[in-house]
Amino acid sequence: MIRFTVLGSSSSANAVLVESADACILVDNGFTFKKLTETLTGINRSVEEIEAVLVTHEHSDHVNGVGILARKMKVPVFMTRGCALAAYPRTGEIPDLRHFESGDTLSFGSLSAISFSVTHDAADPVNYVFTSGNARLGLATDFGHCSQLARARLRDVHALIVESNYCPDMLRTGKYPPQLQQRIRSRMGHLSNLDMQALLRELCGGSLKLVVLSHISRDNNTPEIARSFAEEAVTGYDVAVHVAPPDRATPTFEVCP
Numbered sequence: 001m002i003r004f005t006v007l008g009s010s011s012s013a014n015a016v017l018v019e020s021a022d023a024c025i026l027v028d029n030g031f032t033f034k035k036l037t038e039t040l041t042g043i044n045r046s047v048e049e050i051e052a053v054l055v056t057h058e059h060s061d062h063v064n065g066v067g068i069l070a071r072k073m074k075v076p077v078f079m080t081r082g083c084a085l086a087a088y089p090r091t092g093e094i095p096d097l098r099h100f101e102s103g104d105t106l107s108f109g110s111l112s113a114i115s116f117s118v119t120h121d122a123a124d125p126v127n128y129v130f131t132s133g134n135a136r137l138g139l140a141t142d143f144g145h146c147s148q149l150a151r152a153r154l155r156d157v158h159a160l161i162v163e164s165n166y167c168p169d170m171l172r173t174g175k176y177p178p179q180l181q182q183r184i185r186s187r188m189g190h191l192s193n194l195d196m197q198a199l200l201r202e203l204c205g206g207s208l209k210l211v212v213l214s215h216i217s218r219d220n221n222t223p224e225i226a227r228s229f230a231e232e233a234v235t236g237y238d239v240a241v242h243v244a245p246p247d248r249a250t251p252t253f254e255v256c257p
Contacts, residue, residue, distance in 0.1 A: 002111070002135045002255040006161060007031070007039050009141075009214040010246035014062050016139065016161065017045065020132035022109035024049045027128065027139065028056055029065040033072060036065055043249055047073060054106065054113055055079045056142060057125035058087035067091035078106055080115075082124030102126050116153045118143035121188040129153050134257035136207070137161070141215050144189035146199050154203065159210040159255040161244075162199065164230065165190035166220040174220050184220075193221065193229040200233035208237075210253060214244045 007015040013030030017040070024045075029036060037047050052075055053066055066087070070077045076096040079087065084097060100106060102117040102124060110133065115126040120143045127150070130137040138157035140150065154160065171181055171192075183189050191199075200211060211234065213226050223243045230241045244250050 002130055002132045002137050002159075003252050004130075004137055004159070004161070004255065005043055005045075005252045006212060006214060006244040006250040007036070007043075008247065008249070009216070009244040011061055011215075011217070012246070013064070014141075014215070015039075015065075017043075017050075018111065018113075018130050018137065020109060020111035023051060023111035023132075025052045025054060025108055025111065025113070026050050026069075027054050028062040029053060029069055030061040030063065031065045033065060033068050036069065039249055043252060050075055051108055053077045054128065055083055055087065056127060056139070057120060057122035058083050058090065059122060059142070060090055062142075063087045063090050067094055070094045070096065080124040080126060083122070083126075086123035114153065116149055118150060119145045119147065119187050121183065121186075127153075129157060135255045136257075137255045140191070140199065143191065144185075145187040146191065146195060151199070151202060154199070156207050157203070158207050158257055159212070159253065160200075160203065160208060161212045161214050162196050163191040163215040164193050164196040164213045164221070164226040165215050166192050166217045167222075167225050168192050168194065170225075171220040176219070190215070193226055196226070197229045197233045200230060200239075204234055204237045204239060207257070208239055210240050210242070210255065212242045212244055212250060212253070216243065216246070218246065
């Protein structure tokens with residue numbers, strides 16, 4: 001069994017707590033130490049329980065709080081080499097920095113994290129599939145194209161945290177300049193509602209039982225629009241859809257096979 005809580009999901013700060021019976025890890029941390037501590041207290045957890053931090057990529061909303069957490073709590077931080085180099089100006093020195101290669105599996109007691117490469121405008125970015133026993137949780141955020149590799153890694157997950165960043169119509173008619181719009185829409189950018197929907201349609205009918213929509217743009221999307229695309233994709237299947245708020249934690253979800 002796996003438990004997970006999306007602590008925050010926005011362009012300001014992202015973090016996900018993933019737990020098994022004998023492990024507790026944090027994926028990314030864009031929060032200040034004070035905010036992270038307060039958020040964990042709100043879900044009856046403490047910063048002392050975190051055994052390790054896994055990083056997806058070096059953008060500020062994912063790493064701004066990683067360095068201070070690592071130094072204060074003396075927890076190891078796992079990054080690809082490219083990510084670690086690019087993240088250094090934001091993280092500073094990390095005493096226990098552990099490099100890994102995309103595709104490696106990281107183990108923490110009964111919890112394993114299978115890394116896989118994704119396309120994003122970052123240095124060697126990854127996402128993860130977490131396993132404990134037969135339970136499988138997929139993370140699919142901050143990439144602009146769902147490659148064959150990503151789809152293969154996510155195919156058998158029971159729960160999925162998936163980006164639904166923007167509505168193409170809202171992005172096109174919104175306030176963002178053309179260059180930024182192009183970056184968001186590109187294969188190195190973010191998943192749209194349509195991209196998310198296509199992925200869910202591919203995964204439905206397999207093991208998938210729970211979807212949590214994340215990284216929903218405040219300017220180019222709404223939770224209601226994103227949810228409608230997801231619910232259309234899972235119609236006829238026993239799949240629950242939840243939306244991660246940008247500024248507070250989700251409930252803690254359990255992933256069971």
